[in-house]
Amino acid sequence: MGVLTVEVPNKTYDVVIEQNVYERLQTDYAPLLKRADRVGIIADEFVYETYGDTLVEIVQSVQANVSVYEVPKGESCKTLAVYGDIQSFLLKEGLTRNSILLAFGGGAVGDLTGFVAATYMRGIPFIQLPTTILAHDSAVGGKTAINLPEGKNMVGAFHQPEAVLFDLNVFKSLPAREWRSGMAELIKHAYISDAAWTEQLLAEPKFAQPAFETLESELLRGVRVKADIVREDTFEHGARKFLNFGHTFGHAVEAATHFGELSHGECVMIGMGYALVLSETLGSIDEGEAARFIQFAKAQGYSFDPIFDHSFDHFLSYMQKDKKASFGELYFVILETIGTPRVVNVDVATCEQTFQTLQTIVKG
Template identity: 60%
Template sequence: MGKLTVEIKDHEYEVHIGREAYSLFATDYAALLDSADRIGILADENVAELHLPLLQEALRKNGRDILVKTVPAGESCKSPAVYVECQSFLLQNNFTRNSLLIAFGGGACGDLTGFVAATFMRGIRYVQCPTTILAHDSAVGGKTAINMPEGKNMVGSFHQPSGVIFQTELFETLPPREIRSGMAELLKHAFISDKDWTDALLSNPSFSKPSVEWLATELLKGIDVKARIVAEDEFEHSTRKFLNFGHTFGHAVEAVCGFGGLSHGECVMIGMAYSLILSEEQDGSIDAEVTKRFIQFALSNGYTFQPVHEHSFEQFLQYMEKDKKASFGKLNFVLLNEVGKPYVTEVTREHCEFAFDRLREKTEGEPIR
């Protein structure tokens, strides 16, 4: 079983990844469970339907009564209404400051549970049991949030978990779109940290159908990149921004397409192509061949660039300007000096538009899925 320690100033925790990882509840995590007066699982309803007995069985070995609240699947659980329901659920079941929550689902359920835990009685402990590939990114680092009618992730806090446990068999039920989503974030971690690893991923014929064993080692590498950056910059003042590679444009694609058509990572894939083109324009930066290879790789692995052909630059710009990372009207991007070497820079509107036109040219004539 893979294991890694996240070291944040006042808070250290472990990430475990492998088959039958939930058996750790009876060993490494037994003391944590014992120290809680109440334990509750907040479970994504799809994940609960598929896998809840597995988690309950592992927890039962500890002999504790565990309460379960299922929440709507995916992004729809990150709403103020569901957040309030969860808080009421805890209050009605006599949870206290010494209780423990377990997040059981993808990044959405993890974000919701983290924020519920961060704010219930001014903060209680929680464990992440993530069930998607993408969650190798979201479950580590302590960012939690829910959405508002005005925008995504607008209300949240930093609250680190007590542990993160991935039982990799659960990935076997992921639909192809969710696999593509998570794999895009893995590729992002490679692009911002390591040229050889990026090359290896771009040459991997099983990228869109990864085996569970391969995932365990690769996701640990991705988690390591994230954990090291977060340890250096917990509150996103400096290097943590590198994790936003592909996200300024990617978030705009998500917003323009109305959150739902494409998964988060599929939008980030488009955003990474856009950032590579912007990087090409900077001195001594990315070679056009890198972008070309990336776009071909994306297309042959089932990703699409259709949104940039269906919407105007102005539509994307409007959202990029609203992005939390845009300050005082300037557009900030994470670009690459070379693969593995990210930096943050401001880009003018004109450059942004030029890169958009180039992205259209480079992805013209792609098959419509």
């Protein structure tokens, strides 16, 4: 079992990673469920179909008043329409300010449920029950959001969960692309915090689908990086920006490929390749680090195809629209050295040069 306590202003909560963790809803977290007048479970339809019966049985053994709302799987649930439908459903089912929500699914359901919880009757508590590797990143830290047709995560709120409970058993059904997605965020946590850990991950032959024995401690390590940063900078004025390592270009890849071809983390992996090339130019990391990372990523099954399918200008247009771009200026997280991130403002000519270098390295 792995437990880590997250501290943010006015709140502390635990992240627990273990097998059969939902049983803790009958013990440690039973008072929370009993105190509530009703429990609302917002579930990814695929996850619910596969694991929902067990969860509902456990919750009902503590609190008989349970309402379940299944949402379309993955990113397609993060819409204004689904958000509105859930609010109406919760009202109809009689949830009040004394009710609690459970988010059951990957990062998408976590973001959606968190935002519903932040706003339903001006805010009710929620528990994250994340079911993807990527959610070691998304379920911790209290950022919640839904998408608009104009852009991702454009409407949201900061709302911290009461607890984050990861059941290792549910990872068994994750497809390879979702493993790759989550492990990309894990190596991001290594790159921005710890050179020795980064080396260890780069040397891991089965990085993208690690053994279960190592997963618990590795995920906890990733959560610790995130939790430390979030404690220091809950509302993203400074250090929290470091978590965007690989994301400026990664988000542009995601947008250019219409959020379909590759998963979020797979796009971030491309973005980290880009950020490492940039770090060789603007930071003091050794020349060859970017090439080493790209070789590693390719060997682990990550694709770099999108950088040959679209022009630099196409990616640039998305980077300039990113909500982290300020007055059209482009900001990137680069590494001064491995483990030491820094935010830099980069001009368009350097961005284009970086793109070309990335293409050259990937072609190998």
